Amino acid sequence: MSAIDLRSKPSAPADLDAVSQAFSRLGGGGANPGAVRAFLAQAFEDYSADETPQIDSEDFACLLVEGWRAAEAQAPQAAPTITVGPLTGAEGRAVGYDLVRIVQADAPFLVDSVLGELAEAGVSVRALFHPVVEMGEDRRLSVILLVLDPVTQERRDSLGEGLAATLADVHQAVADHPAMLDLMRRSIAELEAGAPVAEAAVVAENVAFLRWLKSDHFVFLGARDYDYPRAVDGDYEAEAPLSQSGEGLGVLRDAERRVLRRGNEPAVLTRQMRRQMDLSEPVTVAKANLRSRVHRRAYMDYIGIKKYGPDGRASGETRFVGLFTAEAYDHVAAEVPLIRRKVANVLARADKAPGSHNEKRLRNILDNYPRDELFQITEDELLSIALGVLHLYDRPRIRIFTRPDPFDRFVSVLCFIPRERFDAAVRQRIGQILARAWGGRVSAWYPQLSEAPLVRVHYIIGVTPGDHPTPDMQQVEADVTEAGRGWVERFETALRRDGVQEVEVGPLSARWARAFGAAYRDRYDAAEAAIDLEALARVGEGEASLAVRAFRHADDSPLQFRFKLYRRGRRCRCRTSCRSWRTWG
Structure with missing residues (x-):
C-alpha cells in the first residue's frame, strides 16, 4: 500500500501517559530519569493531534525513542548529527511522512535557521518537536524532530547538505x-x-x-x-x-x-x-x-x-x-543614532511650518520610510525623495523614486501606486519594467499597504557592477505609469496610438477590450492587442478567412521570426496551420 493510503486513516490522538508508557516499553530511558521526563514533557508540549493525525501514541513514542537514543549517542563537542529519511512508526510500519532529526549542542538561532532552510527548499513541515535536555557534565543538547511531507531521496540528500551548511554557520557565529x-x-x-x-x-x-x-x-x-x-x-x-x-x-x-x-x-x-x-x-x-x-x-x-x-x-x-x-x-527614526541626525537635518532643510499639515505629514513619511534605506541613503537623497513623496500625497498617481547603491550592486526603487489600482499583476508588471530598464533582476520587493491613498512597493533591482545600462528615467516613468493603468484604459490608448478615430475608440473598446482573455493579457500588452485587432479586421469570409502576420520584436535576434495566425469562425486545425506556414517557405 502507498503512503497516501496509510495517511488516509487517522489514528487516535496521543496522550502523555500513553506515550510515556510506550516510550519505556520500546526501550527508551536510561540512567537519568529526570532528563527523560523533561525530554518527553517538552516534546509533548509541541504535539498537536491535527498536525499528524496518522501518528498514534505508539508511533509518537517510537519517534521519541529514536530521538533520545541519538541524543545519548551524541559525543561532546561533536558536529550536529543530521538524519533525513522516511518516518517509521511502531513495528516498523510506514506512516507516510519523512523525518528530519537533528541532535547538537544547544545554541541560539537553531530552530529558526533550520526552518529557514526547509522553507527555502520548498518542504512542507507538518510537525516540529524541540526538547532541550541536560545530559550531565554541563552538556545541554538540542533535539529537533521535524515531520515532513515525503520527498524524493535526491531531495533528502540535498536537505541534509543544506542543513549541515546552515548549522555550521550558526555554530561559527555563536562560537565567535x-x-x-x-x-x-x-x-x-x-x-x-x-x-x-x-x-x-x-x-x-x-x-x-x-x-x-x-x-x-x-x-x-x-x-x-x-x-x-x-x-x-x-x-x-x-x-x-x-x-x-x-x-x-x-x-x-x-x-x-x-x-x-x-x-x-x-x-x-x-x-x-x-x-x-x-x-x-x-x-x-x-x-x-x-x-x-x-x-x-x-x-x-x-x-x-x-x-x-x-x-x-x-x-x-x-x-x-x-x-x-x-x-x-521598532524604534522610531528619531531614537536611532545615525539616522536621527539625517531625519532632523531633512526636517530642518525642508523648512515646513512647525505643527502644519505638511510638517506632520513629512514627519510621518520619514518615520515610515524603509528602515534599511534610512541607514544607507544620503541626507540629500532623503530630502529630495521625502519632498517628492509629500507632494505626491496631495496628488495621488503612480510615481517612482530611485536610489543607486554607492557600490553599484543594485538600484533601490520606491514605487507609489494609488490603492484602487494596485494588485499583484500591476506589481509584477512594474517590477519587470524596472528590471529591464537597468538590465538586471528583481532581487526583492516589499509592499506596504495601509489606509493611505497610496500603496508603496520597495523594489531592489540587482545589477552587474559597472556593466548595466543607465535608463532614460522619463521613459521608465512613462512605462511604469502605463503599467499601472487598467487593461481597458491601456487598450483604448493603444487604439488611439494606432490612429483610430476618437469616435470609434469607445465602440471598439466596448466590443473588444474584454474579449482578450486573462491568458492573452498575461502574455501580451495592449499595444499588441490593438495590432491583433487590426489584423483580424482584415480577415475576410470563406477562402479569405485565414491570415498570417510575421513580425519581430525589437529585442529579437536575427535568427528569431514570429508568426501569428488569424481566422474567422471555427478554430483552425493544426493541418491547416501547417499549410499556411508552407506558403511562407
Missing part, C-alpha cells in the same frame, strides 16, 4: 560572538581616539550608533579586518586586492566569502569603494552580498568602520555582517 563584541569594542575605542577627517559631532554620532548596535539591536554573524592597498606615492590603488589583516570571525572565517562583491570576484578596493571611502563618514551601513542562513533568510547588513593611519587617512576597515534585530526596526 564574544570575539566579535571585543572587536567592536576595539573599533569604538579607536574611533573615539580620533577620526582626523570627521567633525567631532559626526564621530560622536557614529560612536553612539555602534554602541546602539551592541545593545541587542544587531545580530553579529561575522567580522573581518581589511587593509587598503596603497601605492608607492601613498595614494590608494583602485581595483587592487584588499589584504586581510587577521583571521575572520563567524561566517567570515571562510576567506572566500565576499561582503561587497560577488562570490566569484576577489575582494578589491573598487573605484566605487574608493569614492565612498573619500565621501562617507567613519561608519558605513550597506547591504552585503551575502544572504544569511542564520536566524532569518535575508541579505545581511554590512557595517564598515574605518581605521586611520598615522597620515590621518583611512588605512583599512573592520567589516561586520549580521542582521538588525526586530527591536531595531
